[in-house]
Amino acid sequence: MAISRPVVDPMKGRIARFADLKRNGTPIMFIDSVLPGHYRMNFSVVGDTASENPDFRPMMTDPHKFQIGMFEAPPGNGPGWHTHDYVEMFMPLTGQWRFCWGIDPDDPDDLIGDEVLGPWDVISFVPDVWRRFENVSDTNSWGFAVLDPHIHFTGPDPRWPEWMIRKAAEQGLRTDNNGRLIKPGNFSELEAEITAKINGRVDGPWE
Numbered sequence: 001m002a003i004s005r006p007v008v009d010p011m012k013g014r015i016a017r018f019a020d021l022k023r024n025g026t027p028i029m030f031i032d033s034v035l036p037g038h039y040r041m042n043f044s045v046v047g048d049t050a051s052e053n054p055d056f057r058p059m060m061t062d063p064h065k066f067q068i069g070m071f072e073a074p075p076g077n078g079p080g081w082h083t084h085d086y087v088e089m090f091m092p093l094t095g096q097w098r099f100c101w102g103i104d105p106d107d108p109d110d111l112i113g114d115e116v117l118g119p120w121d122v123i124s125f126v127p128d129v130w131r132r133f134e135n136v137s138d139t140n141s142w143g144f145a146v147l148d149p150h151i152h153f154t155g156p157d158p159r160w161p162e163w164m165i166r167k168a169a170e171q172g173l174r175t176d177n178n179g180r181l182i183k184p185g186n187f188s189e190l191e192a193e194i195t196a197k198i199n200g201r202v203d204g205p206w207e
């Protein structure tokens with residue numbers, strides 16, 4: 001029998017289309033986003049995805065007990081050496097990605113291990129291990145991340161090595177003590193510059 005009373009759709013806001021997500025990227029989500037080798041577009045699907053930039057726009061704002069992000073990086077780019085207090089899991093969606101890990105914050109080349117992974121592969125980083133990864137394909141590639149729940153802007157997150165913080169500061173980017181990006185006056189120009197670097201690409205399979 002048809003329901004006659006007005007119904008609030010419980011699924012409102014619960015579908016994220018990739019076409020919309022692609023228009024909703026944050027080119028400078030982290031302090032390393034302006035450094036060569038670390039250019040990438042970050043997308044929030046659910047929750048805060050460990051952002052340092054408070055102006056990211058999640059596709060889904062209802063609380064979940066996990067957080068999901070996506071990212072697109074040009075060849076040779078990806079997140080710099082960092083760690084978190086919580087589990088961070090990745091699945092490449094396109095291309096090939098090299099994931100690296102170690103325990104020395106001061107040496108991103110002193111690795112305990114590294115692995116090249118592709119679509120459908122999964123890697124789940126334990127808290128506190130230092131990690132970086134990069135797109136080792138010759139076209140822009142995409143990936144997907146699931147993070148443990150965490151409360152953002154309560155302290156530095158990600159945790160960066162001092163040398164990375166210095167390199168980012170030389171480009172005008174730093175955070176406050178709660179891990180929130182302090183935007184320089186030329187932030188809009190920087191965002192446009194990084195977006196152009198990410199988009200100066202051979203078109204990927206999603207275009």
Ligand SMILES: [Fe+2]
Binds near residue numbers: 050
């Ligand atoms: Fe991370």
